[in-house]
Structure formats: structure tokens, C-alpha cells
Amino acid sequence: MKEQKKNFKKLYKKQKLISFIYIVNTILFVVLAIRGINIDILINPVFANTELIQEKENIITSDVITDEEESSAYKITAEERQLLAKLLWCEARGESYECQKAVISVVMNRVCSNEFPNNITDVIYQENQFEPVALGLIDKATPYKTQYDAIDEIINNGSSVPEWVCYFRAGHHFNWQEYEPFCKIDNTYFGGFER
Secondary structure, three states: OHHHHHHHHHHHHHHHHHHHHHHHHHHHHHHHHHOOOOHHHHHOHHHHHHHHHHHHHHHHHOOOOOHHHHHOOOOOOHHHHHHHHHHHHHHHOOOOHHHHHHHHHHHHHHHHOOOOOOOHHHHHHOOOOOHHHHOOOHHHOOOOHHHHHHHHHHHHHOOOOOOOEEEEEEOOOOOOOOOEEEEEEOOEEEEEOOO
8 A cells, every 4th residue: 555655746747747838838838939949949849950951951941932823723922922921830740641732722722701890811810710810920931841841832722621611720629609510630620511
């Protein structure tokens, strides 16, 4: 019995320490993000060099407009592409490539919908729509090549989700009246209002 009590106390101390570290890391993460420091390198130092190389590539490729865009599903400017990449980096950089394509699809579905502004910039900066905008994090984002690849694929080939899917959220679907869930990709739920 004494041995069990001793083990329980050790386990309790470890759990308290883990909780403390988690809280400190969360606070550090928020402070660094607000100050514009690339937090991915701190979180994932093994891949830091690869990500820095990708960032350098983005400087070269982020404003390049190819002949492919002439026949693309959507027409966007280099500035809109950059803004989409920043939003995608903030919203879904830890998610799969498929999830990132779905997030971009939601933005483009909104642009094409009569329910939202008709351009990318106004959709992204529409009040109370995207948390990174509300928190001022979007301007500090440093997108990687993966974000640009996902954007280019959707711009060239069209939305990866139905046109009525105009919302996404981490953790669970919205519980709005008449909201229709569409799918879950990774930890992100997509849906909207069928027309």
C-alpha cells in the first residue's frame, strides 16, 4: 500500500509539472506569435533548416505568375495569393495538404457566393470571420511552399469542396440552425448552408 501511495505521489508530481510546462509553453507561443517570431522553428527545431529554405523559396516564387494561371479556375493577383498563403499558414499549417486545400476552397467559395464580399481581401478581412485577422497575427505570418502549392492547386483546378461549403472550424461542427456538416479533415470540420 505504501508503494502504491509513493507511486501515486510521483505520478501526481509529474502531472503537475507537465501541466505547468504546457501552460508556460502556451503563453510563450502566444507572446512570440504576437511579436512576429517564427514559432514553428521553436516548436519543431528538427525541421527548422528545411522550413527556412522553404521560406527563402517563397520569396522567389510567391509573386511568380505562370502561364498556367491563364487557364485557371480563379483569377487572383500576386498580393491576393500572398494574403491567402498567410491566412492558410495561420489557420492550417499543422494540418494535412488536403485540409489546407479545403481551407482555401472555403475562402474561394465565399468569394463566389452572394453572401460574402466578392474579392479575396474583403473576404479575409471581413469582421469576425477569421481569428488570425482579429488577433493581428496574419500580418506576421511566414507561409511556406506547402501553402503556396495548396493555393495554386485550388486556383488552377477549382474548389476541393462543394460551393455551399463556406465555413470551417477546429474541433467540431457549428451548431447553427440549418447548418449542414460536409466533412472532417484532420481536426477541421467543414460545412455550410446548402442552397
